[in-house]
Amino acid sequence: MSYNSAVQEARPVVRKFLARPQPEGLGAIVRRSIGRFELKYFDPFLALDEFSVSAPGGFPDHPHRGFETVTYMLQGAVTHEDFKGHKGTIKEGDLQWMTAGRGIVHSEMPAAQGTQRGLQLWINLCSRNKMVEPRYQEMMSKDIAEAAKDGVKVRVIAGEAMGITSPVYTRTPTMFLDFTLKPGAHLQQPVPASWNAFVYVLEGEGTFSHSRSSPVTAHNLLLLGSGDGLEAWNKSSKPLRFVLVGGEPLGEPVVQFGPFVMNTQEEIDQTIEDFENCTNGFESARHWRSASIRGLDY
Template sequence: MPPRSIVKKFLARPQHEGFGAIVRRSIGRFELRYFDPFLVLDEFSVSAPAGFPDHPHRGFETVTYMLQGAVTHEDFEGHKGTIKAGDLQWMTAGRGIVHSEMPAAEGTQKGLQLWINLSSKHKMIQPRYQEIQSESIAEVTKDGIKVRIIAGESLGAKSAIYTRTPTMYLDFTLKQGSHLQQPIPKSYNAFVYVLEGEGIFGPNEESSSIGPHNLLLLSGFGDGLDAWNKSTRPLRFILIGGEPLGEPVAQLGPFVMNTQQEIDQTVEDFDNYTNGFEKAKHWRSQARIGLDY
């Protein structure tokens, strides 16, 4: 079979989000509300005192991958830490979490945050974290291609991350003249997001190059992804794929369930500090306390 082709391409433009942060949102905006099982992809840029103070989640997972700087996170369960450039946090919000994510270094902090939907049978599980430092992320270099394996497998190496919704998440850097052929499971929806440089993607090596901040949705037909770097600069992009859930989606901001009734119940739970949100009643993050003053 030929490689997958590009069926949609668009540029993720900057917008304000959180408390003074700037994000380039590619999935989760009006052009692409949902790409099963993916709810949101943000490329974020934030400098203190801006950030993402106390906010709730229910019904999905957030994957934060730092590209530059550092972010400190804390939640109402007492979990706290700092992720730096190259580090990863895979958070399963499940039945409910309230947390904050704020800059932990001077200058601009940059990264990617992906929201992955959970199936109806997993939406109300207990929250869970998988946090991996950069040096523990599997990495392979071969024939001018470097890949960091956040989830899934590539070039003979596998990630240690457990994905409740089956997911692949690969960070590629291609040197000038490199050609990548990466398999993608046939049942997966998949996309590319370009971070740096320019590349050619799809079955046609003579196609036009595509630059940073562009999201490329891949067709569902084909063996995988072909990519070429014919420019003089390194090409860096992420390839993400996941098993579609095929379930209805009801969303109200940071709450993602299957029905409007479940959303109404979630709002009631959050407002009344019940059914997973009990600890939110008296908890404030250190970042929020600082902002209150």
């Protein structure tokens, strides 16, 4: 079985990382593949976490500036709340694309029993977009476009695949595709030649770039080299699920201080001052606390 698009030169796998569990937030566990010591930045991507969290743990009130966060739920549910009054819950298969821009303080906490699992991707913004007003794009699972052919199913989070295009607006041009390949299926997916791209395996095992390559299992990140697309095979007896993410490199300086990402140290210093003094976009932080924080006994 094969779904073939016009891929002339499959991108090779140039690096592979196993994302190992590490603590993060309040009692949460993340498997971080981008944003770790060996891979600080993969332009325009700042971080990729596969997170697992159960109540009463979570990610209490914390700030961001200068980039976007993309949260895609794989299991369970998470409630988001911010200092501008936005609140909502995303469940399995739902998406939240948040532009932090000039500043946001928010919390992300479990909203269901058991373990909540998802992916969170941080996408850098170019210098002219770093101080835009915060914005949200949220999509329920039923509204995310899907297509299937020859044993290949895709959910189009951002970008285009199998002739369908996501309505999500990406300030930094980005594709985010969730593929499931049945046993025996073969995929060719175009990726703009000038973009950086990677694969993160969620379930099963797959062969990427070359049919004789060694199979890759869950929790591995594959950085893809030059070419015009991805080629993948499922030679196993179980389904293979992975995300393919690509983006146009910004080619700008990156200075990061935790949840703040700017172009210069001076801008970082100003951001820290703005946050500490609740100014220049952080005004609402002075008196705001999320419901999750108000309910904790410190």
